[in-house]
Amino acid sequence: MTIPELVKDHLKTQFGERVRFDEPMSAHTTFKVGGPADAYVMAADKNELAALVRQLNKSNVPYLVMGKGSNLLVRDKGIRGVVISLTEGLKTxxxxxxxxxxxxxxxxxxxxxxxxxxxxxxxxxxxxxxxxxxxxxxxxxxxxxxxxxxxxxxxxxxxxxxxxxxxxxxxxxxxxxxxxxxxxxxxxxxxxxxxxxxxxxxxxxxxxxxxxxxxxxxxxxxxxxxxxQPGRFPSAGCFFKNPEIGEPAGKLIEMSGLKGFRIGGAEVSEKHANFIINRGRASAGDILELSEKVRGIVYQKFGVKLAPEVKITGE
Ligand SMILES: Cc1cc2nc3c(=O)[nH]c(=O)nc-3n(C[C@H](O)[C@H](O)[C@H](O)COP(=O)(O)OP(=O)(O)OC[C@H]3O[C@@H](n4cnc5c(N)ncnc54)[C@H](O)[C@@H]3O)c2cc1C
The missing domain is CATH 3.30.465.10 (Uridine Diphospho-n-acetylenolpyruvylglucosamine Reductase; domain 3)
Known part of the structure; x- marks a missing residue:
């Protein structure tokens, strides 16, 4: 736990029910994977957010701001520090x-x-x-x-x-x-x-x-x-960025024969090869391993290094 007790107490007093500790990030990402964040805070407005950021910086507590978690892959051990969600308060x-x-x-x-x-x-x-x-x-x-x-x-x-x-x-x-x-x-x-x-x-x-x-x-x-698009299974949309020149990432993955390729509960979608989907029980580890495998095979076949579009974070 990287959050000092004093800061935890402050968060409890300041945010009441709008702070949760050891909050599973799988509940807040469209991939439906990700270990716990030390603290998950729902900011009500920009002044509260500003005060929180000042406090966290002063106490050297790391933080990550997030929206709907639709482009985030959180590793299985979760996030040390505070995750700040803006989607409950700043909506006008x-x-x-x-x-x-x-x-x-x-x-x-x-x-x-x-x-x-x-x-x-x-x-x-x-x-x-x-x-x-x-x-x-x-x-x-x-x-x-x-x-x-x-x-x-x-x-x-x-x-x-x-x-x-x-x-x-x-x-x-x-x-x-x-x-x-x-x-x-x-x-x-x-x-x-x-x-x-x-x-x-x-x-x-x-x-x-x-x-x-x-x-x-x-x-x-x-x-x-x-x-x-494969709407039925959790994903984060396109996993890789399209290369600057040549075929799009999905086409390269498809031409590598990887549609339907699985590791654990993670699968390269049959419908759109640049979507990695969670078939139900995937861990972040499965998704990362699969994405590395895909990168390796595409590089071997076409000499193209795919870069993730999805933001990968946590431990
Ligand atoms: C089914 C599906 C289809 C998709 N289709 C597309 C598509 O067609 N085109 C496309 O571009 N994307 C697509 N995406 C990806 C995703 O929806 C977009 O990237 C979206 O804009 C991410 O918004 P978010 O609020 O979910 O961000 P999050 O996933 O919560 O965060 C993404 C990144 O932004 C940062 N961030 C979030 N909010 C803030 C903020 N207020 N200030 C500073 N940093 C911030 C986070 O720290 C993180 O690094 C798709 C995703 C899914 C699941």
């Missing part, structure tokens, strides 16, 4: 500016990405349909530059608010954001790359659109995803 989605041709929508990091897509559809705003069917939170989607159906978060995010490691809330303009394939980074005032920042909210620039065509395109996207 609101319009903050409107001109005849554009609408700026602010979504808090803990809101579901699906809720932001629904908000856009309900208000006849175009720009978010690409994200329909991507699970996860707005914060996770921004951090991961989530994308599908020809779109990605980088196309709509006009700015973000973050909490810096010293507990300060900062606004970051679009020009300072550096997007990459499934990633986001930015530098601070001194030109150093920021790490350990927490995304509090994102401002999405959307356009007034036609109700009917927005709904038609939404239906098309949902149908396509449904037919292409």
């Amino acid at each position: 989605i609101e319009q903050i500016e409107r001109t005849p041709s554009a609408v700026l929508v602010r979504a808090m990091a803990g809101a579901k990405l699906a809720a932001l897509c629904r908000y856009a559809l309900q208000h006849n705003l175009s720009g978010m349909n690409f994200a329909l069917g991507i699970p996860g939170s707005v914060g996770g989607a921004i951090l991961m530059n989530a994308g599908a159906s020809g779109g990605a978060m980088e196309n709509v995010v006009a700015g973000i608010h973050i909490l810096s490691p010293d507990g300060e809330i900062k606004s970051i303009e679009r020009a300072a954001l550096s997007w990459s394939y499934r990633g986001l980074s930015f530098t601070n005032d001194k030109g150093a790359e920021m790490d350990r920042f927490i995304i509090l909210s994102g401002d999405c620039l959307l356009c007034p659109g036609d109700r009917r065509s927005l709904r038609d395109s939404a239906r098309g996207i949902a149908r396509k995803r449904w037919s292409a």
Whole structure:
């Protein structure tokens, strides 16, 4: 246990029922695997979050912020330190500016990405349909530059608010954001790359659109995803990033004859070879071993080193 008793007591007093100790991460990840986090805290709002981050930094307690756990693989011995969940508290989605041709929508990091897509559809705003069917939170989607159906978060995010490691809330303009394939980074005032920042909210620039065509395109996207992805078993979506050139990861895995290949309870999906699925009793160890095996075979056959898209964490 890395959390000093004093900090534990503080967490209990401060968060009451919103803190749990030795909380299994399998309950909070879409893979349904992962050992216990020393503490799991549900932040109610950004001020509480800022105070918590300051306290944890002061006490040298490590922390990890998470959204819906749909891109996280937590190892079997769990996470030392505090996992901070934003999805119970920071959920507001609101319009903050409107001109005849554009609408700026602010979504808090803990809101579901699906809720932001629904908000856009309900208000006849175009720009978010690409994200329909991507699970996860707005914060996770921004951090991961989530994308599908020809779109990605980088196309709509006009700015973000973050909490810096010293507990300060900062606004970051679009020009300072550096997007990459499934990633986001930015530098601070001194030109150093920021790490350990927490995304509090994102401002999405959307356009007034036609109700009917927005709904038609939404239906098309949902149908396509449904037919292409293995919905029945727990996963974290695509396990590997697509290589910069050449065939996508799923195609390389399929051409390696690995569809249906299993280790323990983990399996390369028959439906989509870049999905590793939990057949029911997989451990994180099974998933990691399978992913290493897949990487090795794809490298042997095609000389391509696949890199995980899924964030792997814990012990
Ligand atoms: C069935 C399925 C289909 C999927 N399809 C797609 C797809 O089509 N396209 C795609 O891009 N992804 C897809 N994914 C992956 C995943 O849904 C996205 O990456 C999603 O954006 C992750 O959001 P999350 O809230 O679940 O993040 P989490 O898994 O909770 O976290 C992911 C990473 O983001 C960090 N993080 C989360 N919130 C914050 C925050 N507020 N501030 C700072 N860091 C933060 C975490 O520390 C972690 O490193 C799919 C996943 C599944 C299970």
